[in-house]
Amino acid sequence: MAVDPVGQRVLAGLAQQVDSVTEEEVGLAAAPVEGVEQTAGLLDAFERFRELAERLDGGVVHAGRSEVFGRRGLAHERSVPVGTVDTMQLGIHYANFTHPDWQHQLTERLTETARIADQGGVAQFTVMDHWFQMEVLGGPSEPMLEGYTTLGYLAAVTERLRLSLLVTGVTYRHPGLLAKTVTTLDVLSGGRAMLGIGAAWYEREHLGLGVPFPPLKERFERLEETLQIVRQLWSGDQTPYAGTHYQLAEPVNVPPPLQTPPPIMIGGSGERKTLRLVAQYADACNLFGESPDAIRHKLEVLRGHCEQVGTDYEALEKTMIFRGDPTQDPDAFLAVMETYATLGISMITMTPPGDDPVAWATDMSERVVPRLSEI
Numbered sequence: 001m002a003v004d005p006v007g008q009r010v011l012a013g014l015a016q017q018v019d020s021v022t023e024e025e026v027g028l029a030a031a032p033v034e035g036v037e038q039t040a041g042l043l044d045a046f047e048r049f050r051e052l053a054e055r056l057d058g059g060v061v062h063a064g065r066s067e068v069f070g071r072r073g074l075a076h077e078r079s080v081p082v083g084t085v086d087t088m089q090l091g092i093h094y095a096n097f098t099h100p101d102w103q104h105q106l107t108e109r110l111t112e113t114a115r116i117a118d119q120g121g122v123a124q125f126t127v128m129d130h131w132f133q134m135e136v137l138g139g140p141s142e143p144m145l146e147g148y149t150t151l152g153y154l155a156a157v158t159e160r161l162r163l164s165l166l167v168t169g170v171t172y173r174h175p176g177l178l179a180k181t182v183t184t185l186d187v188l189s190g191g192r193a194m195l196g197i198g199a200a201w202y203e204r205e206h207l208g209l210g211v212p213f214p215p216l217k218e219r220f221e222r223l224e225e226t227l228q229i230v231r232q233l234w235s236g237d238q239t240p241y242a243g244t245h246y247q248l249a250e251p252v253n254v255p256p257p258l259q260t261p262p263p264i265m266i267g268g269s270g271e272r273k274t275l276r277l278v279a280q281y282a283d284a285c286n287l288f289g290e291s292p293d294a295i296r297h298k299l300e301v302l303r304g305h306c307e308q309v310g311t312d313y314e315a316l317e318k319t320m321i322f323r324g325d326p327t328q329d330p331d332a333f334l335a336v337m338e339t340y341a342t343l344g345i346s347m348i349t350m351t352p353p354g355d356d357p358v359a360w361a362t363d364m365s366e367r368v369v370p371r372l373s374e375i
Helices: 005-019 040-056 102-119 147-157 175-188 203-209 216-235 274-281 292-309 330-343 357-367
Strands: 071-073 078-080 089-094 124-127 162-165 195-198 264-267 284-287 317-321 345-350
Touching: 089 102, 089 357, 102 124, 102 147, 102 357, 124 147, 124 345, 147 162, 147 175, 162 195, 175 195, 175 216, 195 216, 216 264, 216 274, 264 274, 264 317, 274 284, 274 292, 284 292, 292 317, 292 330, 330 345
Parallel strands: 089 124, 089 345, 124 162, 195 264, 264 284, 284 317, 317 345
Antiparallel strands: 071 078
16 A cells, blocks of 8 residues: 555654653653554554653544444443444544645635545544644645634535544544534534543643643543533533532533443553543543554453443444555555454544645445445
8 A cells, every 4th residue: 555645744743742751751642643654664663662662551433424333331321322343434534724725726626525534334423623724744834724714514415424533633623612612513513523632732832822722631621521521511510510620500501412421532552641531531542543453452451441430331332543645555454454453443443645635535435335345
């Protein structure tokens, strides 16, 4: 499979972000990252990055498709998205808006890519939660749309795709307002919203636009409180919430979401904290694209956390980020997917490579997605 240059830059940027974390923060938890995929030829690079991320116990996020899910998680007492190897699925992550003539074609290109994905059997469509484009994709001078406004627009031009940010940064919105925002998306999309959430990492955009950016330890404390708050609001419980960082005197959420409630995905490979948060609060995990042996180990760790907190491991959807361009060699790609499917992975997320996401989405929908769903 060919390696896309966009993915190369994103991976390099992620490693740069990990290296920039201070020694005092190592071992607490890592920041979320987005836009990473994998190809077999880059496993060594991912292993080096995984070792760094492991020290930070970090996180990434994403989601699955509404109409094929619906098993009840024991610890959550609610419907959760469940993927199976019988319905392995594709998620498209639209991380880059810098395509030829973006000044005039940005909206049309985004719209057409999403519509093709929607009609072509793609399960999920995500965008980033950033105000500035990531530096590895050009930084603040490159185009970047606000995430939830973009998802609201996409809800109106699609019918089936699950819609999410990959991922919501906990510093970007107060948790009560975040719950309301995702509820609104869920209502207006007909029950297709997903909350993907992480601890945020892009300090430059916070400083640039005057948004507080607490230390990593505090961001993860806020992340856990936010997970508690959104679940409470979506349950209809109006008991005042009193946490260390957030206090809600009247947690009312009317109308409620159409999903009961929208699923939550927390991703990443951190064994101590991230996977524990998945087991305790989430409906799905999203792992870094690593070797099958590494993925098998991470899922075993997740199973252990589920046993400790009383969550049904089998009810959690297991997904991963993946790098490369399957359209260059669909047979090789599908062979790799069969290996991951045997481990329980039911969705992979990929960023369109190159300058034409419309053509790539069309090719994937016609030549790859139908065969992927048969694995």
